[in-house]
Amino acid sequence: MSDSFKSLESAATGSQTSLDALLGAAKWNADGLIPAIAQQHDSGEVLMMAWMNRAALKETLSTHRVCYWSRSRQAFWRKGETSGQQQHLVEARFDCDGDTLLLKVDQSGPACHTGRRSCFYVKLSENTAEVDQAPLISPDTLYGKN
Amino acid sequence: MSDSFKSLESAATGSQTSLDALLGAAKWNADGLIPAIAQQHDSGEVLMMAWMNRAALKETLSTHRVCYWSRSRQAFWRKGETSGQQQHLVEARFDCDGDTLLLKVDQSGPACHTGRRSCFYVKLSENTAEVDQAPLISPDTLYGKN
Numbered sequence: 597m598s599d600s601f602k603s604l605e606s607a608a609t610g611s612q613t614s615l616d617a618l619l620g621a622a623k624w625n626a627d628g629l630i631p632a633i634a635q636q637h638d639s640g641e642v643l644m645m646a647w648m649n650r651a652a653l654k655e656t657l658s659t660h661r662v663c664y665w666s667r668s669r670q671a672f673w674r675k676g677e678t679s680g681q682q683q684h685l686v687e688a689r690f691d692c693d694g695d696t697l698l699l700k701v702d703q704s705g706p707a708c709h710t711g712r713r714s715c716f717y718v719k720l721s722e723n724t725a726e727v728d729q730a731p732l733i734s735p736d737t738l739y740g741k742n
Numbered sequence: 743m744s745d746s747f748k749s750l751e752s753a754a755t756g757s758q759t760s761l762d763a764l765l766g767a768a769k770w771n772a773d774g775l776i777p778a779i780a781q782q783h784d785s786g787e788v789l790m791m792a793w794m795n796r797a798a799l800k801e802t803l804s805t806h807r808v809c810y811w812s813r814s815r816q817a818f819w820r821k822g823e824t825s826g827q828q829q830h831l832v833e834a835r836f837d838c839d840g841d842t843l844l845l846k847v848d849q850s851g852p853a854c855h856t857g858r859r860s861c862f863y864v865k866l867s868e869n870t871a872e873v874d875q876a877p878l879i880s881p882d883t884l885y886g887k888n
Contacts, residue, residue: 640785730754
């Protein structure tokens, strides 16, 4: 754990530090990325998890429109660019050891590429897994294929 | 994306598959781990993110007491073993592409090793970061140092 996050552990509520110092101390992985959990700010629903590099996070904090880093495309991924279903940032938080982000967002329509509201639609039990959410919109409509 | 998760994308609500087939298709990283988000089941608060290997997930689904894999200790981490603050599983879910877990849990007391309820207590703005939650219990009390 970096000194910067370590020193915040015992800091009083309201204590501040510079964002750049904190980003310098954050635990970016070998590819320079940190996982970011997106949660609908009012309902509390966890919508998805994706990845951010430092530039994507800085852009998101500046524009309030959520920008991830796409590992498959190796490019910025401004959520909603293709589907139109944008994610607006309400609040961003780091965890105690600086290796995970929590984004409270306002998501229009489905967050999932399958057209479902949330990506977490496969519910597990001890021996089986079950799909328990239906798409709000068909993926073909979402991505303009029909 | 594996075929197993791909085929669930267009599956009707209520469709089931075997857990073992799904775990075989999940995207475990090079260390055999998948990130797991823990969310308090009733309040919706996101408490922490940690990692699970296949054995930890199977144990959690069987016992309903959350067991992670500690990357620092390279050992099973049955949440609450040292602090007494256990996490009981209410519901577990995979995301659409099988690379993230969402655990809805019932967490007793603080989830964070700093004694705070949630690990996400560092709120970011464009230029600063601020601690906005106080510990419920001091870490020294939590880990029996006094």
